[in-house]
Amino acid sequence: MSTPQGSRYRRPKPLSPLREHLRDTFWFAPAFGLALTVLVWFLAALVDSEVVSLLREWGSYDELGELIGIAEDAKTIITTVSSAMMTFIGVVFSISLVAVQMASGQLTPRVVRIFVRSRITKLTFSVFLATFVMSLLVLAGYEGETDPRLVSSVPLVQSALTMAMVALSLVLFIAYVNSTLRLMRVGYVLDRISREAVAVLRKQERGWEEGASLGAETARISYEGRAGVLRDVHIARLVRVAARRGVVLRLIPRIGDFVVPGTPVIAVHGGPAPAAKALRHSVSVGVERTFHQDLGFGLRQLSDIALRALSPAVNDPTTAVQAIDRIVQFLSVAVALPLGALHHREKDGTVRFVQSVPAWGDLVDLGFSEIRTVLHGNPQVSRRLMAGLDDLVLLAAGQQEGHEEQEGYEDRCAPLLRHRALLVEMVERTAPEAADREFALRPDRQGIG
Known part of the structure; x- marks a missing residue:
């Protein structure tokens, strides 16, 4: 059996599936954050108890009394934080879910996974809950006794940690609002999908x-x-x-x-x-597709967004043009890869597992077939699609010249030229005027620039 080309081969990571599955959940990060919060509180309580013990050994009752006064002042703030944090969490995330619902209705239901996988969303939710739990634990640690000679613990370190978490919550709240607002912008969503789709190509590149x-x-x-x-x-x-x-x-x-x-x-x-x-x-096996190893999932989402934009209910050809931009971007990366099948090897380079992936023609069909059939009456979209096909034909011809005898690089231009011919046929059939046909078939990277 053949061996990989030197150091280019990268062995699969044992924990990769687990990491990806946890990223597709929303419960793990908050649960881990709560467990970590309890641990931090316990360690802080030990530090507070140790500080009180040392001050009592040294006979520094005046300093201990000052600490008790500071902690009592902080108790008022922590009580306010504890009572307000859950209300704050409920309001913030209720508004966010409405924003996600609007984005999924305008673009595609699969945009919800961007919200679920968002690191800033999970971090913000985790810190908010952790702040609430920490405030409750700290309040439970306060003693009714204020005599420095009788008190056993002063939750000063715990109070300082709670204040720090409140400050962190405010910073994350600003970042979270910014992230949620971007989720409602089609350009950001398309960029996020295309980056993840290209990342899947890059991850699998060394297996071809x-x-x-x-x-x-x-x-x-x-x-x-x-x-x-x-x-x-x-x-x-x-x-x-x-x-x-x-x-x-x-x-x-x-x-x-x-x-x-x-x-x-x-x-x-x-x-x-x-x-x-x-x-x-x-x-x-799950209920929906993920980006982890799915080469065509990104194109599926981009195509869905374009189709939704071209529907009579939405009628937003500019969004369709932006989706085509990203489809062309993805295919311009894929055209340089042999595709077909991935070969996974053990340490000595022996092939042990073969995984089938979409071929070049499959990706081209996924990206353009459905869009091409519904773009009639939208010259902006047909012009952008024509320009994208022409650009990809040039890239495919260049790749073919350098890999004439290499397996996996069969005629890359053929699927593109087929879609181009079908596009011309569709426009000629649906546009009655010669001037309209000429205008709709003129390549333009901006649609109508």
């Missing part, structure tokens, strides 16, 4: 290298579990299991396919099938 002979297929392993969308697979675990058995595993469906119980998901080549328990939890 010279392939290997898989050998005869010897077995198939069926999926057992609830029906849903194939979100991702645990690559590191599959490579490890295949190496132990001396076989090559191949993923049969693509990431993003809907699978039901009994569907064959993994083919075994070159030997007996591993035990079913060895592959348990290696295939992740």
Whole structure:
């Protein structure tokens, strides 16, 4: 079997699926923040008790009395913070959910995942809850006794931490409002989607290298579990299991396919099938697609936004043009890659797991087919689409010249030229006047610049 090209090969990360799955949840960060808050409060309480013990040993009762006075003054502020924080949290996030609902209605329902995966959103919510819990714990630590000779603990460090968390909450609130307002702007959402989609391409780039002979297929392993969308697979675990058995595993469906119980998901080549328990939890199925390993999910979202913008109810061709900009951006990166299949190797470079991904023609069809069929009557969109196809044809021709004999670089221009011809045919069929047809088919990177 072939080996990777030197240091270019990057082994899969064992915790990568877990990290991505936690990013797609909204409960983990707040729960972790609350647990951390309790730990910090406990350590601060120990420090406060130790400070009181040292001052009593030194006989510094005057200093201890001053600390008690400062802590009593801080108690008023902390009481106010405790009573107001939950109300503040409820109002802020209620408004935010309304903003997200508006964005999902105007763009696509899949924009909600941007809010769920937002680091600033999770951090803000976690700090708000942590501040509330810390204030309650600190108030519980106050003693009714004010005599320096009888008091056992003065929550001074705890109060200082609470004040610091209040200040941090205010700073995060400003950042959070800014982030939420950007979520309502179509340009920011499109940029976020395109950056994540290109990042998936970059992550998988080193897996598209010279392939290997898989050998005869010897077995198939069926999926057992609830029906849903194939979100991702645990690559590191599959490579490890295949190496132990001396076989090559191949993923049969693509990431993003809907699978039901009994569907064959993994083919075994070159030997007996591993035990079913060895592959348990290696295939992740959920209710919706994710960006983790799904090469076409970004294009799906961009296409959905363009289609929503071109619907009669919205009629926003400028948003469709912005979506086409990002589709062209994604395809301009993908055109330089062989695509087809990813080969994952173990440490010595032996291929152990093969994962099918969309080919170049599939990505082009996903990006342009549906938009092309609904853009009639919108010359701005047809002009931008024509310019995008022409730009991609130039890039594809350049890539083809440098990879004539390399596998995976079949005729890259053919799908683009097919969509260009279909676009011309559609405009000629729907625009009755020759002048309108000429205007609608004139390439323009701004649509109507």
